Structures are given as C-alpha cells and as structure tokens.
Amino acid sequence: MARLSVSDLLKTEPTSQDVTVEGWVRTFRSNRFIALNDGSTINNIQCVVDFENLDETTIKSINTGSAIKVTGQLVESQGKGQSVEIQVSDIFIHGGADPETYPIQPKKHSLEFLREKAHLRVRTSTFSAVMRLRSALSFAIHSYFQQNGFYYMHAPIITGSDAEGAGEMFRVSTLDAKNPPLKEDGDIDYKQDFFGKETNLTVSGQLEAETYAMGLGKVYTFGPTFRAENSNTSRHLAEFWMIEPEMAFFDLDANMDLAEDFIKWVIGYVLENCQDDLAFLEKRLLDEEKSKPQAERSEMALIEKLKFVVDNNFKRVSYTEAIDILRNSKPNKKKKFEYPINEWGADLQSEHERFLVEKHFKCPVILFDYPAKIKAFYMRLNEDGKTVRAMDVLFPGIGEIVGGSQREERLDVLKEKMAALNIPEEELWWYLDLRKFGTAVHSGFGLGFERLVLFVTGMGNIRDVIPFPRTPQNAEF
C-alpha cells in the first residue's frame, strides 16, 4: 500500500482504494471528523472515523497537534469543500498533544505570540503557507538563473576584508573572550586568532562575486549576509539571505532589464505553482484588513497585486527626474515630508520612495543615476563626474527591494575613489587586480530575499517570513 502525501491524495481519483497517510491532527469534530495535515499542502484531508469501533484511549489521544497514522478507503467526500475523504479503518497514534499544554490550539493566535514559539509556528496554516512560498521562491530564483546561463557561486561567509562598508559587522573569533592575547602595543594580537587576522561575518558577497563574473561570465550568489545594526524595525534582520547576480559585459541598462525580468519571472513562478497558499494568504490579509478603515486597506488583493507586477513595465526614472517630481510634489510643498526635498543631492528616504511608487507612479519604479556622494565607492562614475550608474528597484509597501549598479571598471578612477574615501589599496588588492587584468564593463545587483518573501506573502513583519529571526537581543533556538 503506497504511502501518499495529503497533497497527492487530494489529487487522486477515489475508487475506494486502501490508502495510508500520516500527519498531524488540525481539528477533531464530533468524535468523527479528523482534519489531517502533513505539511505537503495548505489543505487538510478529512478522515472519517467510526468512534464506536475505536477504543477510548485512542479517541482521547486524537487532539489538535497529535501525530497519527491513518489507514482506510479513499472515497468521494460527502462533505462540502473537499473532493475526497478517508473512511478510516485503522488509526495509530505516533504521539499525542495534551490540549492543556500544547500552545498551538485551533484558534487565532497573534503573530507576536507565535514568534515566541518559532519552533512550533510552522504547524499553523499561515506559517506553513509562508514557508512553502519561501521554499518555492528560492527554487524559482535558482531556476531562473540556471536557465539563463548563470552559475551559482558560494561567496565566503567569514571574511577578512571589511572594506565595503555596507554596514556594521559581527566579529568572528576563537580567542579567549575574557583574556585575549595582546601585542606589545596593547592591542589584541589577532595573529593568534583562528584565521591569523581579524575576521567578520560578510555584509555582501558582491566583491567576491565580481571575481567570479570575470571568469565565468554570469554568476549569482544566494547566501546569508549579516548586519550588526541596532535596527528594531519590521523590515530589518541581523541575519538575512541575499541574492547577488553579477554579470560581465552588462551595462546598467542590461542590469535593469535583468532585474525586472528576473523579479517578474520569479513572481510568475509562484503565481503558477503556489495557488492554494497564495489564496489562503490573500484571504488572511483581507480578513485582517476588515478591521481597518477603508483608506488604510490595500488597493489590490494579494494575487491581483502580484499579477500587476508581472504584467506591467517598471517605470524607469533618473534620480534627477525623481528629485524634480518630489520637490514639486504636494507633500513637499505642504511640508508633510519629515525630510523636505530642497536640493539635488539629497538622499532619498523611505517616505520619498513610497510617494514615488505608491502615489505618483502607482507601479514598481527603477531609479537610476544617483549622486556619487550617496552611493558606494565601486559604482561607475558617469561622464558628468557627479552621478554614478546605480539603480534601485522600489516596490509598493516594501521600498527598496533591489539595489545595484554598473561597477567601476577603470583602475585609475577606482583608485581615486578609494583614496578619497580612505579605503586602503592593500585591503582590496585582489579587487583592484580585476581592473588590472582583463577588465570589462560589468554590473550586478542585490535582492534582499526576505523583502521579496514579504511582498509575495503579504506579511507585515520580516520576522514572520524567516524560520528563526535574528534581531537585537534575540537569537533564541
């Protein structure tokens, strides 16, 4: 007798065949109807038991959360909302779940409560749907790149170079924390540390990805990155996953084309392959928003929003155009922005990005050609001498979801930029080598994976789209 998943069974033509299925009880009604879930799908299979033929101990062990094995006949369902059900002939209890102590009961739990139970929350419909989508999005990302001639590369996690300056870093060490060895000058003697130097957790794999793009042509990373910033917001994590494609011979236009095509394809993939989970999350969101005033509700339901992204061109706007739009906008004139836009060169804040995306253009926006002063040292300087070939993709409700650039491929220009920012050449000798030997136009971008999952699932807090979130004061599990 084949062991099938609930997902398989729900797609099977019922011919009263014998089946076996294992999973966890979601609900048990009237000592008769078990809704059984095994994680393979958001949907449960109904198992109908004849309680008169079951001993009392077994009946008592069938509670929400119990793990059971059910054998019976697969038949057409009499009930509504399901095509098949199992007429149970035998039940084996793997393990019960005492309703007095098991925290995940069939009622509405707050997301905050479930965050404290991160080891159990994936047993709820909401989190299982989010995590199945997270898995599907991951695979979509790999599939897109592999189909398009990119090679996956693993950038190092522990790094001895801290030159990028993308953010505060976590130190990695095996030295005695209380009594570290000191040099004569009183500083810590990192020569005695595991790697013989001071090391940190990576903030980005981009620089290393560039070394691989200059050999393999098109590569991408997909790995964890870290920021030791004390940001307790719904959009920041200390440990998050990032995707960083890097392409030789791509200029900024090709880079923007790729970013747009990539995001659309990945979202299209889950629209096609994760319909049940998306429908569940859409309904969840609609229910949640019912309690909000009309003006605060989303303009589009979740699936409509995803289709909108797939079907419409992203609006491409230069930073300079964007500043003009913002300077002349109502909120700016009425002094509604916390950071008023007065002149060219200002760094854009979340409020400005949201205005452009949500109010002005009402679609995803790609901003490009930013002032050199507000962007990283490795971005290619334009001929105007004051802007760089940077681009950010801005999404409604999320803000920046992608940040990228064409990279400075000219050795002399890159050296000048590093000198101006006091980045020592010795730190990045290998990065400079790429400009000494066979340098070429190249580009890349970074996508914060959790922000994509937030957007696709409609969840509101980034802590709810990663299994075990790491944030200031929190590294439980």
Add this chain to the structure above:
Amino acid sequence: MARLSVSDLLKTEPTSQDVTVEGWVRTFRSNRFIALNDGSTINNIQCVVDFENLDETTIKSINTGSAIKVTGQLVESQGKGQSVEIQVSDIFIHGGADPETYPIQPKKHSLEFLREKAHLRVRTSTFSAVMRLRSALSFAIHSYFQQNGFYYMHAPIITGSDAEGAGEMFRVSTLDAKNPPLKEDGDIDYKQDFFGKETNLTVSGQLEAETYAMGLGKVYTFGPTFRAENSNTSRHLAEFWMIEPEMAFFDLDANMDLAEDFIKWVIGYVLENCQDDLAFLEKRLLDEEKSKPQAERSEMALIEKLKFVVDNNFKRVSYTEAIDILRNSKPNKKKKFEYPINEWGADLQSEHERFLVEKHFKCPVILFDYPAKIKAFYMRLNEDGKTVRAMDVLFPGIGEIVGGSQREERLDVLKEKMAALNIPEEELWWYLDLRKFGTAVHSGFGLGFERLVLFVTGMGNIRDVIPFPRTPQNAEF
C-alpha cells in the same frame, strides 16, 4: 545583432551570419588565431583575425587574459576540433592583461600557486570546470528535493544554542574585544552583547530542521556550517556547505533509501548535463596519474566511476558485521591498521572505512546500527539498548560522505540520554517540545557538499572545490 555566449555559438549552425561575442583571450597564436572563452563552457571559440587590417596597438593588446569584444561572421571552421569559428571584422579591447604581470599564463600552474590567486583561478580551465560542476550539483540538489515534495528551509547561521556538540564553534560578538563588559563575578556580561547572550556560528542546522519537518513533513537545508577545528587536511574546511534533509515518518530504512536515491540522482544529473566539464576533468586526472606508479592510479576513470555509483546498489552492512569483517581482515591480522580492531564498540577510522569500501566491497557502503556510545545523543536507541539507528554512507576515496540517523522521538529516552551527557534541558527546551507535542518517528541526514564536489570532480584537495576556502590561518579575500 544578438549577443550570444560561446556556449550558444558553438551550438549554432554557421551561415556566415554576423555575430558578436565578448570574453577573455585564452591564447593568441600567429597574430591570427584567438581562442576566446567567456566562462559559459569549457570550450573556446576560435576567432580568426586578419592582422594586416588591425592596428598595432590592438594587436599588442590581445594577450592571454585580455577582455575583448569580437564581431564577425560565423563560419564553418577549417581547423580541427571545432565546428565553427568567427571571421573577425572588428575587435574592441575592454581591458588588456600585461603578460609581464598577469599571473595566469597559458602554461601549467600548480594548484598550490593558484590557491594564492583564488580571485583569478576561476579563469583557468580546471577551476572553471570545477565551479560549473559545483553550480550544477547545487541545482541538482534543489531540483531533486523540490521534485520529491521537500521544502527548502533556511536554518539559522548565528545560534544561541551550543548543545549539539558536533564540534568546536566560532564565537560571534559585537562587544568591545579588548575591554568586554564584565559582570560582578568577573565573567563577560553577554547580556550586553548584540543578541543579549553568547552566540556562535552553527555547526549544523539539523535540530532546527527537525522543528520544520514536524510541521512541513519533508524539508531540507542547504547552507554554510562552521567548525573551529585546527584541522589542516585536504578534507576539512572551517567553513563549508551542508545539505540536511529531515523527514517526518521516515524510519532508518526509508532514510537509507532516500540517501542512496538522492546521491544517484544528483550524480546522474551532472553526467547528463555537464559532459564537457567532466570529460575535461577526467582527462586532467588521467594526465596527472601518468606520473604515478600503476598501483597508485585509479581503477576507474572519472566518468566510469560516477556511472558505477549510479548503476550499482550501495552495500548495506551493520556496524556489527563490519567489525567482524575488519577483525578478520588481512590488514588487521597483519597489524597494518594504525588502529587495530580488537572489539565491538571501537570507533571506525578512515583506514577502516577505506578498507571496507575500496578493498572489501569495492562499492559505496552504508554502515548502520552503530554503538550508541560513539554517536550523538539524538539518535534513536535500538531495542538492544546498546546500538542506535545511525547510518553513514562511505564513498571510495572520500570516506564518509553522508551521516544520518533516525532521531530519538521518545521524550523519556531522550531526556535520559541528555542527562547522561550533561546536556541541560533548558538549552534544548524547544527540541524537547517536539517530543511532547505530536512526536513521531523521523529521520534525516547530512551531506557535506564539498565532499560531493570532490568526488564528482576528482579533485584531491577540498580547498580547490570552494571559491574562497577558509582554513586555519587563512581567510584571505
């Protein structure tokens, strides 16, 4: 005019059509024949230039390593070993590579030399082949699991739990390294650290994967793991990637079936999709072995060896049987083993594993039912009270490539085991919760990704199958 990769061009029917291609010069012969490579394939495309029509500066810039853009007609090749070539009408030099200083010249470099140039070594045929295979293997792994109903989960990298004891750990901290805050008792006050507690880099995502398997049914991790062990061997890295599937309702037999099917499928995938790279690496290995005495050469060539793994059953042998075989083996009787096998309970060393795989069975071997004392606390105790449901998959030349077990699902037995090993319950309260609520038979295993890449590429040192290896005293790049 479409921009095509070298890989695309080599598959194109030549009709004298105009094409453009960009890449790096591998060699330039007779001022006439450029072998151009763009990383998309191990093969180069021959670009034939008419040097009389090229200015001297351009000619001089065409050196090994130069990045160039070539335009011309795609025609049938006159030369041997290639079907098409480009009759060049125009060349643009992206960036030269001074032959006096560019380290990657068209001659044989030692792997040790190239390790020092890890940012450039992917521009060689050997490393580009290895890294394309690494990418293909990664995708094969994701594809296998996704097609078989598994969900990808990201286990945390920074962890506050250090109870597993799989190895020495790296500490992660943002405290002032020189003057860490102290408590009244003089110990470091980790409450003031970023996460409010002492944290380390993960040695395994298994325990967290178990929490997800008990909700989603079948999951797998694929992420970096860390060991702060001072092992300077050709098989150990401080930072390496691991794949850890975990399945609810799988016993050890199902676990072994999965491991075998998984490895065979993944190797089958690269046999089908990476023929050129495998052929190159096979030839490389044969050349390398020519200098060795006959007895030290491999019995099978690389591709034959991979096919052998795919086509033959792995031999399943209990630890007890294996001990009998070893005890009665020639090398044991002749005292050739460094660690003689005298009695049941001995931990198997690499020499014993190799004897079983390479001499006795001459095929991959799965050993199972190990003594409880030499295995981890979470492995399920057998009814005999002295062995656990552990299994290791042993490969020729590699040794242990997979280690797994059925997990102890009984709360009381697990608690006893933890108590005996002084593992505090408070540390693993969430892991114990899995046994309190809806516990069930479940199993999983871990595959060291770099060991798989070693096996498939035939490379000899694990530092040569990961882009930027981290080992004691080495975290460059």
